[in-house]
Amino acid sequence: MPPLQTNLPFGTSFNFDELQWVTNIRRTIEADQLEDDSEISKCIFSVPKALMSTHPDCYTPQQISLGPYHHSRLELHEMDRYKLSAAKRSQKLLQSLKFQDLVEQLMKLESKIRACYSKYLNINGETLAWMMAIDASFLIEFLQVCALCDPKMLSKVPSGISYLFDYSRRESGYHAILRDMAMLENQIPLFMLRKVLEFQFPSLKSADDMLYSMLMGSCKELSPFKTVVSLSGVKVSHDAHLLDFLYNIIVPKVEESFEIPEEVKDDSKDTQDNEESSVDSSYIKPLLIEIWKLLSKLKVLNKLLKSAPFAVILKLPWTIFLNLLGFGTVKQPNTSSESEIVCSSFDQPPSVEEITIPSVSQLSKCGVRFVPTNGSISTINFDKQTCTFYLPKISLDVNSDVVLRNLVAYEASNLSGPMVFTRYTELMNGIIDSDEDAKKLREKGIILSHLRNDEEVANIWNGMSRSIRLTKVPFLDKVIEDVNKYHDGLFKVKVGKFMKMYVFGSWKLLTLVAATLLLIITSLQAFCSVYDCVRLFHLK
Structure with missing residues (x-):
């Protein structure tokens, strides 16, 4: 039982039942599961306000509520009759038990359920257990529909939901429920689904296998990356909820993604070569600076330099000469050391404003080839030798905008380390500026679009919210840095x-x-x- 802090504005009042409060406190203290609560971390969060304000419809359920966060919204109560129908069919599978028995078992997990939610739940234990039992029954039935994409699951799906499969696949309501299932605030813990399946299947192994198959089927429907990582052998109970399961199969593991790539390790050789190539310029540049100082001390030149036209006439050829040599604009020497002026892109965590990368059209004009890969985000790479940009295939449909945004929101709320998926969306936002850029990636097979036109594809990436905190992802930042170095180093780009x-x-x-x-x-x-x-x- 969490503390009675409700996160309400000061002075806001609500109906407070003292007897119910005492009952909940007594039950929580006397519960046997209290010792295990310390191992449960919050996994179902509220969407950060910075993200919610940009596109609230992508974070707010429109068709159905799952869990307590949006249970009180009256416009979502129309789906309650379908929930109750699913609960009745679920009762027939409880092996001579009643639905009330399932609710009583869930009441024993009250403190564990409450510990999963970041907000205080002003609901008594019995109401919470009934809510979870009904929502879990409906979600299991709908996940079985998603699992029908696997032919092996056809024989295991109850005949009572066959109508849902045939009907919903042809209607937009099926995709509306899919979108609501992927929202961060519309999640229920997976151990709730596992508990319900334990009552329906004779063994725990068969219940776990069924749950894993249902989750994989739903993730294949929701995931923008059709090549997903198989999590067979991993206990589903380790995943917090459906969105967490989806995140784990499309985002590379921290240990794998944050190791320094070979290109980064070999970058020390490149820096040595750059230092050797810049030895000659280190002698020429100070010489030019000293010559400029001597000329600027002449009285005649000082008078001429006071007028802007003559300053432009004198400095324009000088600047052209220096830029063509690759020295850049000559500036007065600074007293600060070079270590304070020049810093690597890995010294400070990059933000969205710092991501400057040419668009697909600009890179294509510079000879860069875009090649699709059949992997995840970890396959992103830029080969400087062949000027090839490797990007994973991604499929975009009517659900993609909601899925992408909620994955970013979950990553920002849950993870304390680098935000890999957020950085990927920022990279795609940087290289796609218009529908022409989206068209080029679609023609190369990197974007598999099921939308009406390329403009909608571009709007998905350009409409992505900014990250709510700074982050750095070494292997993605290395790609961005390599692309910028290649593009900015071209002679025609300099001119x-x-x-x-x-x-x-x-x-x-x-x-x-x-x-x-x-x-x-x-x-x-x-x-x-x-x-x-x-x-x-x-x-x-």
Whole structure:
């Protein structure tokens, strides 16, 4: 039983039943399961407000409520009759037991159930047990429908739900329930489903096998990556809920994904080569700086430099010369050390604002090839030798926007380490800027779209919310860094950036210079037309 902190604003009141409170406290203290509560961590969270405010419909159930968070919403009570029908069919499978017996067993797990939710549940124990029993019965029945994609499961599915399979597959209501099942605030613990299946199957092994098959079937329906990791041999009870199970089969393990890749390990050789190649420039650049200092001390040049037009005329060729040599813009030397100026991309955790990566169209024009892989996020890689960008295949349909957003919300709420999936969505958001970018990835087979057009695909990635906290994922950050180095190192990209910065960005100043020169030439022509310049200056 969690503390009586309700997270309500100060001064907000609710109906408080003192006798019920004492009953709940006594039952919690005397419960045998109290010793095991310390091993249960919160796994069902509320969506962070920073994410909820961007697209609330993707985090709020629209068809059905599962669990206590949205149970009080009246617009979702229409599905209660289907829940009760599922509970009646479930009672027939309880092997000479009554549904009341199942509820009494769940009441013994009250403290364990409450410990899974991050918010305080202002519900008495018996109501919570009935709610969980009915919702679990409906969810099991619906998951059996999802498991029908496996031909081996057809014989194990009760005949009472065959109508749901035939009917819902042709209706949008099936996908609406799928979307609601994937929402973070609409989860129920998996040990609840396992407890119900224990009453329906003769052995624990058969119950676990059935639960695993149902979860895999639903994840194949929900997962944007059709190549999912098999979790056979792993106890389903270790997964907190359906969304957690889905997250574990599409996101690589921490131990595997956060090891330093071979390319990163060999990066020390590249840095040594860069240091050797920059030895010559380390002598030339200070020399050019000193020459510029000496020239700037001349009085004539100082007078000319005070006027902006002459400053542009003098500095423009100088800047072009330095940029073409690869030295960049010459600046006054700073007293701070290079270690304070230059920092690696791994020194500070990157945020969304720091992700700057060219789009698919820009990279394609620079000769980068996009190749699909049949793996997960861990297969993302950029080969600098062949200029090949490897990206995993991803399938997008009407459920993908909700699934992607809730996976990001769950990762942000649950994990304390790097957010791998969030970083992946930020990478895709960076390389897809328009429907043309989405079209190129679709033509390459990286995006398998079941949406109406490429614009909807681009909107899914461009509409993704910003992460609520900073994160760094070494193997993904290495890919972003390699792509940027390749793109920014191209000669035509350097020229384009220079023209944009110093020519197109200074068009007002260049216009003033041109107008001034034109005025000087016109004045000189008018002066020569009035006075005989040839005779005046003794010119032949």
